[in-house]
Amino acid sequence: MKRRNTPSKEAVLHLLVNTGKAMSRDAIEQKLEVEIDRATIYRVLNRFCEDGMVHKIVAEDGKQYFAVCIKCDEKQIPDNHFHFRCKNCETIECLPEAVQFSAPNGYNVESVNCVLTGICKDCS
Amino acid sequence: MKRRNTPSKEAVLHLLVNTGKAMSRDAIEQKLEVEIDRATIYRVLNRFCEDGMVHKIVAEDGKQYFAVCIKCDEKQIPDNHFHFRCKNCETIECLPEAVQFSAPNGYNVESVNCVLTGICKDCS
DNA sequence: TACCTATTGCGACTATTTCGCAATAAGTAA
């Protein structure tokens, strides 16, 4: 299953890189200058996740948010950092702080999904 | 808006207390002996949340889970502890460990939603 | 240039959660 370069992939990736925050499919679709189908956006994003270029967070609103995290490569578990979701500007950003936890004996943690919700620096 | 006692409320609350884990509306509906409407279950659960008897977690699957947390009263922010979601038995439980974080300056955290996903003690 | 197949767009579909409205019933007071 070799990947191919397409305008859709490039547009979505550029948008994520430029924004620097985690975005929902909805936000991505609105900010895109090209028009891309809903299903395609999801497929592109999920492919990015599979390839480790992007990570996915699920916020308190139950929606998926996708972000290119610059520091991902440096860590073993890529997305074990906190995320901050601003209720005002509706964005999610990756916080530099890593999530510290020690699961009880017998619990095997495979992934971490930590979102702090509130008002961000720019909005307060 | 005074609350009234109804069989539906009692049934849902008893189930949550007996189970001791966080349950989705789906799981609640299946385990209930009485038949209660979907919408009613949601309304009952959300009322419990408003009253501080129950807290809500959103997991990586985007679904809402509700739990009576015994230790809630002892803390200021009620649900700032980790949750563990088992991919095998499909349950979510409250872990005793509190979430430690320090948001950057200017960020105002109002709520915390931290879910660790993996295989729980009973399933591994 | 031709070919293989990854990718796209479209439409339909599932699942979760919410909402409006009329009917029911819990709590209170007479």
Place this chain on the structure above:
DNA sequence: TTACTTATTGCGAAATAGTCGCAATAGGTA
């Protein structure tokens, strides 16, 4: 007990997010 107020319920409809199958399109390679 009876009457009354209104919180609560059930039902149907609807909003929203995300997925899937299929035919058409278009990268990449030979």
